[in-house]
Amino acid sequence: MLQQWFGWPRFQTLRSQSTQEPIGLLAGAGRFPIRIAEKAKSLGIPVVCVAVRNMASPELEALSDRFYWTGLGKLGYSIRCFVREQVPRFTMAGKFHKVELMKPLMMLHHLPDWRAIRFWINRNRQDNRDDALLLGLIDEFERDGVRCVSALELCPELLVRTGILTKRAPSESELADIEFGWNLAKEMGRLDVGQSVMIRNRAVLAVEAIEGTDLAIxxxxxxxxxxxxVVVKVAKPQQDLRFDMPTIGTTTIESMHAVGGKVLAIEAGMTIILDESETIALADQYGISIVAR
Incomplete structure:
Protein backbone atom coordinates (compact mmCIF):
# COMPACT_ATOMS: atom_id res chain seq x y z
CA MET A 1 0.00 0.00 0.00
CA LEU A 2 2.78 2.45 0.90
CA GLN A 3 4.46 1.59 -2.39
CA GLN A 4 1.29 2.63 -4.24
CA TRP A 5 0.87 5.86 -2.23
CA PHE A 6 4.47 7.07 -2.46
CA GLY A 7 5.50 5.46 -5.75
CA TRP A 8 8.25 3.38 -4.13
CA PRO A 9 9.50 0.73 -6.55
CA ARG A 10 8.61 -2.82 -5.68
CA PHE A 11 11.74 -4.80 -4.88
CA GLN A 12 12.46 -7.44 -7.48
CA THR A 13 14.93 -10.20 -6.77
CA LEU A 14 17.49 -11.18 -9.34
CA ARG A 15 15.80 -14.58 -9.56
CA SER A 16 12.78 -12.82 -11.07
CA GLN A 17 14.91 -10.87 -13.56
CA SER A 18 17.33 -13.52 -14.85
CA THR A 19 17.08 -17.05 -16.20
CA GLN A 20 20.30 -17.94 -14.35
CA GLU A 21 20.21 -18.31 -10.58
CA PRO A 22 22.44 -15.74 -8.85
CA ILE A 23 25.53 -16.58 -6.87
CA GLY A 24 26.37 -14.85 -3.63
CA LEU A 25 29.86 -13.50 -3.03
CA LEU A 26 31.00 -12.82 0.53
CA ALA A 27 34.03 -10.66 -0.19
CA GLY A 28 37.07 -9.89 1.92
CA ALA A 29 40.34 -8.16 1.05
CA GLY A 30 42.46 -8.66 -2.05
CA ARG A 31 41.92 -9.37 -5.74
CA PHE A 32 40.42 -12.84 -5.44
CA PRO A 33 36.81 -11.58 -5.01
CA ILE A 34 37.29 -9.33 -8.04
CA ARG A 35 38.38 -12.27 -10.18
CA ILE A 36 35.34 -14.27 -9.04
CA ALA A 37 32.95 -11.43 -9.87
CA GLU A 38 34.59 -10.88 -13.27
CA LYS A 39 34.33 -14.58 -14.13
CA ALA A 40 30.67 -14.81 -13.08
CA LYS A 41 29.87 -11.72 -15.10
CA SER A 42 31.56 -13.20 -18.19
CA LEU A 43 29.39 -16.33 -17.79
CA GLY A 44 26.22 -14.31 -17.42
CA ILE A 45 25.72 -15.37 -13.80
CA PRO A 46 24.17 -12.60 -11.66
CA VAL A 47 26.33 -11.69 -8.67
CA VAL A 48 24.99 -10.61 -5.29
CA CYS A 49 28.01 -9.29 -3.41
CA VAL A 50 28.12 -8.73 0.32
CA ALA A 51 31.44 -6.98 0.91
CA VAL A 52 33.12 -6.51 4.28
CA ARG A 53 33.71 -2.81 4.83
CA ASN A 54 37.34 -1.66 5.23
CA MET A 55 38.51 -4.94 3.70
CA ALA A 56 36.86 -5.55 0.32
CA SER A 57 37.56 -3.39 -2.73
CA PRO A 58 34.98 -0.77 -3.82
CA GLU A 59 35.69 -2.01 -7.35
CA LEU A 60 33.35 -4.92 -6.63
CA GLU A 61 30.27 -2.69 -6.73
CA ALA A 62 30.57 -2.12 -10.49
CA LEU A 63 31.02 -5.85 -11.07
CA SER A 64 27.95 -6.91 -9.08
CA ASP A 65 24.28 -6.98 -10.00
CA ARG A 66 23.40 -6.29 -6.39
CA PHE A 67 25.91 -4.95 -3.89
CA TYR A 68 25.80 -4.53 -0.11
CA TRP A 69 28.41 -3.30 2.35
CA THR A 70 28.45 -5.17 5.64
CA GLY A 71 30.41 -4.98 8.86
CA LEU A 72 32.61 -7.71 10.30
CA GLY A 73 30.03 -8.24 13.05
CA LYS A 74 26.92 -8.10 10.88
CA LEU A 75 26.32 -11.82 10.40
CA GLY A 76 22.55 -11.62 10.46
CA TYR A 77 22.48 -8.74 7.97
CA SER A 78 24.82 -10.59 5.60
CA ILE A 79 22.60 -13.68 5.64
CA ARG A 80 19.46 -11.59 5.10
CA CYS A 81 21.00 -9.94 2.02
CA PHE A 82 21.40 -13.34 0.35
CA VAL A 83 18.01 -14.62 1.51
CA ARG A 84 16.27 -11.47 0.26
CA GLU A 85 17.84 -11.94 -3.17
CA GLN A 86 16.88 -15.64 -3.18
CA VAL A 87 20.52 -16.66 -3.48
CA PRO A 88 20.73 -20.47 -3.18
CA ARG A 89 24.55 -20.65 -2.95
CA PHE A 90 27.40 -18.35 -2.06
CA THR A 91 31.16 -18.42 -2.04
CA MET A 92 33.72 -16.79 0.22
CA ALA A 93 36.72 -15.09 -1.33
CA GLY A 94 39.44 -12.78 -0.13
CA LYS A 95 41.25 -12.27 3.15
CA PHE A 96 39.21 -11.77 6.30
CA HIS A 97 41.46 -10.15 8.87
CA LYS A 98 40.99 -12.38 11.90
CA VAL A 99 43.29 -10.14 13.91
CA GLU A 100 40.33 -7.74 14.17
CA LEU A 101 38.67 -10.26 16.49
CA MET A 102 41.62 -10.08 18.87
CA LYS A 103 41.61 -6.32 19.42
CA PRO A 104 40.54 -4.80 22.75
CA LEU A 105 36.88 -3.72 22.86
CA MET A 106 36.20 -5.72 19.70
CA MET A 107 32.46 -5.88 20.43
CA LEU A 108 32.18 -2.10 20.82
CA HIS A 109 34.23 -1.44 17.70
CA HIS A 110 32.29 -3.75 15.37
CA LEU A 111 28.85 -3.59 17.06
CA PRO A 112 27.83 -7.14 16.14
CA ASP A 113 24.17 -7.87 15.46
CA TRP A 114 22.18 -10.41 17.48
CA ARG A 115 22.93 -13.29 15.07
CA ALA A 116 26.67 -12.66 15.40
CA ILE A 117 26.47 -12.35 19.19
CA ARG A 118 24.55 -15.63 19.44
CA PHE A 119 27.08 -17.33 17.16
CA TRP A 120 30.03 -16.01 19.20
CA ILE A 121 28.50 -17.10 22.50
CA ASN A 122 27.45 -20.56 21.32
CA ARG A 123 30.64 -21.45 19.40
CA ASN A 124 33.14 -23.97 20.70
CA ARG A 125 35.22 -21.66 22.85
CA GLN A 126 37.99 -24.24 23.09
CA ASP A 127 38.83 -23.75 19.41
CA ASN A 128 39.08 -20.36 17.68
CA ARG A 129 41.21 -21.60 14.79
CA ASP A 130 40.26 -20.67 11.24
CA ASP A 131 38.57 -23.93 10.26
CA ALA A 132 36.40 -24.04 13.38
CA LEU A 133 35.22 -20.44 12.99
CA LEU A 134 34.62 -20.59 9.24
CA LEU A 135 32.78 -23.92 9.35
CA GLY A 136 30.60 -22.47 12.09
CA LEU A 137 29.82 -19.42 9.96
CA ILE A 138 28.97 -21.64 6.98
CA ASP A 139 26.52 -23.53 9.19
CA GLU A 140 24.80 -20.24 10.05
CA PHE A 141 24.24 -19.42 6.38
CA GLU A 142 23.09 -22.95 5.61
CA ARG A 143 20.49 -22.81 8.40
CA ASP A 144 18.79 -20.14 6.29
CA GLY A 145 19.04 -22.16 3.09
CA VAL A 146 22.15 -20.53 1.61
CA ARG A 147 24.71 -23.20 0.70
CA CYS A 148 28.45 -22.46 0.61
CA VAL A 149 30.35 -23.63 -2.49
CA SER A 150 33.97 -23.39 -3.59
CA ALA A 151 34.94 -20.40 -5.71
CA LEU A 152 36.96 -22.85 -7.79
CA GLU A 153 33.72 -24.14 -9.28
CA LEU A 154 33.72 -20.84 -11.19
CA CYS A 155 37.46 -20.35 -11.62
CA PRO A 156 39.30 -23.69 -11.75
CA GLU A 157 41.85 -22.08 -14.07
CA LEU A 158 43.28 -20.11 -11.13
CA LEU A 159 44.89 -23.23 -9.67
CA VAL A 160 48.61 -23.33 -10.33
CA ARG A 161 50.16 -25.97 -12.59
CA THR A 162 53.12 -28.17 -11.72
CA GLY A 163 56.59 -26.95 -12.63
CA ILE A 164 59.05 -24.08 -12.42
CA LEU A 165 57.02 -21.02 -13.40
CA THR A 166 59.84 -18.49 -13.61
CA LYS A 167 63.01 -18.10 -15.64
CA ARG A 168 65.21 -18.82 -12.63
CA ALA A 169 65.13 -22.31 -11.13
CA PRO A 170 65.95 -22.93 -7.46
CA SER A 171 69.54 -23.82 -6.64
CA GLU A 172 70.45 -27.13 -5.00
CA SER A 173 70.64 -25.42 -1.62
CA GLU A 174 67.24 -23.78 -2.14
CA LEU A 175 65.73 -27.12 -3.19
CA ALA A 176 67.00 -28.59 0.06
CA ASP A 177 65.31 -25.76 1.98
CA ILE A 178 62.05 -26.44 0.10
CA GLU A 179 62.22 -30.11 1.02
CA PHE A 180 62.99 -29.24 4.63
CA GLY A 181 60.15 -26.73 4.88
CA TRP A 182 57.48 -28.72 3.01
CA ASN A 183 56.58 -31.19 5.76
CA LEU A 184 56.86 -28.47 8.39
CA ALA A 185 54.36 -26.32 6.48
CA LYS A 186 52.05 -29.32 6.07
CA GLU A 187 52.18 -29.94 9.81
CA MET A 188 51.38 -26.29 10.55
CA GLY A 189 48.43 -26.67 8.20
CA ARG A 190 47.28 -29.87 9.90
CA LEU A 191 47.30 -27.99 13.20
CA ASP A 192 45.42 -25.11 11.49
CA VAL A 193 48.07 -22.61 12.55
CA GLY A 194 49.04 -21.23 9.12
CA GLN A 195 49.97 -22.13 5.56
CA SER A 196 53.54 -20.87 5.22
CA VAL A 197 56.99 -21.27 6.68
CA MET A 198 60.12 -19.28 5.88
CA ILE A 199 63.38 -21.25 5.68
CA ARG A 200 67.09 -20.44 5.38
CA ASN A 201 69.81 -23.10 5.47
CA ARG A 202 67.42 -25.74 6.85
CA ALA A 203 66.41 -23.51 9.75
CA VAL A 204 62.95 -22.00 10.33
CA LEU A 205 62.92 -18.21 10.28
CA ALA A 206 59.20 -17.69 10.71
CA VAL A 207 55.92 -19.57 10.77
CA GLU A 208 52.76 -17.90 9.49
CA ALA A 209 50.03 -17.50 12.09
CA ILE A 210 47.21 -14.98 12.48
CA GLU A 211 49.11 -12.17 10.73
CA GLY A 212 48.97 -13.78 7.26
CA THR A 213 51.62 -14.71 4.71
CA ASP A 214 52.82 -11.24 3.69
CA LEU A 215 53.53 -10.07 7.24
CA ALA A 216 55.16 -13.41 8.11
CA ILE A 217 57.46 -12.98 5.10
CA VAL A 230 62.79 -19.64 0.89
CA VAL A 231 59.03 -19.30 1.37
CA VAL A 232 57.04 -22.56 1.40
CA LYS A 233 53.25 -22.17 1.15
CA VAL A 234 50.98 -25.24 1.04
CA ALA A 235 47.39 -26.36 1.50
CA LYS A 236 46.31 -28.00 4.73
CA PRO A 237 46.15 -31.79 4.59
CA GLN A 238 42.45 -31.42 5.49
CA GLN A 239 41.94 -28.41 3.16
CA ASP A 240 38.30 -27.43 2.63
CA LEU A 241 38.07 -26.10 -0.93
CA ARG A 242 35.34 -23.65 0.07
CA PHE A 243 37.58 -21.30 2.04
CA ASP A 244 41.11 -20.29 3.00
CA MET A 245 42.76 -21.74 -0.10
CA PRO A 246 46.47 -20.84 -0.37
CA THR A 247 46.68 -17.80 -2.63
CA ILE A 248 49.59 -15.86 -4.08
CA GLY A 249 49.88 -12.83 -6.35
CA THR A 250 51.90 -9.72 -7.00
CA THR A 251 51.66 -8.59 -3.37
CA THR A 252 53.34 -11.84 -2.31
CA ILE A 253 56.22 -11.19 -4.69
CA GLU A 254 56.53 -7.56 -3.56
CA SER A 255 56.68 -8.66 0.07
CA MET A 256 59.43 -11.19 -0.72
CA HIS A 257 61.45 -8.70 -2.75
CA ALA A 258 61.27 -6.08 0.00
CA VAL A 259 63.03 -8.34 2.52
CA GLY A 260 65.20 -10.66 0.43
CA GLY A 261 63.00 -13.72 -0.24
CA LYS A 262 64.32 -15.55 -3.30
CA VAL A 263 62.21 -18.71 -3.73
CA LEU A 264 58.48 -19.27 -3.44
CA ALA A 265 57.49 -22.96 -3.31
CA ILE A 266 53.77 -23.68 -3.62
CA GLU A 267 51.52 -26.71 -3.94
CA ALA A 268 50.40 -27.46 -7.51
CA GLY A 269 46.69 -28.01 -7.98
CA MET A 270 45.92 -26.61 -4.52
CA THR A 271 47.21 -23.02 -4.74
CA ILE A 272 45.47 -20.09 -6.38
CA ILE A 273 47.66 -17.71 -8.36
CA LEU A 274 46.06 -14.34 -9.09
CA ASP A 275 47.04 -12.33 -12.15
CA GLU A 276 49.38 -15.15 -13.13
CA SER A 277 51.23 -13.48 -16.01
CA GLU A 278 51.82 -10.28 -13.98
CA THR A 279 52.93 -12.25 -10.92
CA ILE A 280 55.42 -14.36 -12.88
CA ALA A 281 56.75 -11.33 -14.78
CA LEU A 282 57.32 -9.48 -11.50
CA ALA A 283 59.11 -12.49 -10.02
CA ASP A 284 61.35 -12.66 -13.11
CA GLN A 285 62.09 -8.95 -12.77
CA TYR A 286 63.21 -9.44 -9.17
CA GLY A 287 65.08 -12.70 -9.76
CA ILE A 288 62.66 -14.68 -7.60
CA SER A 289 61.99 -18.33 -8.41
CA ILE A 290 58.45 -19.74 -8.20
CA VAL A 291 58.18 -23.52 -8.18
CA ALA A 292 54.95 -25.55 -7.90
CA ARG A 293 55.24 -29.20 -6.86
Missing amino acids: RRAGELCKKAPF
Missing part, protein backbone atom coordinates in the same frame (compact mmCIF):
# COMPACT_ATOMS: atom_id res chain seq x y z
CA ARG A 218 58.41 -9.49 6.26
CA ARG A 219 59.06 -10.77 9.78
CA ALA A 220 61.41 -13.42 8.38
CA GLY A 221 63.27 -10.75 6.43
CA GLU A 222 63.74 -8.65 9.55
CA LEU A 223 65.28 -11.62 11.31
CA CYS A 224 67.87 -12.37 8.65
CA LYS A 225 68.46 -8.80 7.38
CA LYS A 226 67.73 -9.40 3.68
CA ALA A 227 69.77 -12.58 3.42
CA PRO A 228 68.06 -14.80 0.81
CA PHE A 229 65.49 -17.26 2.12
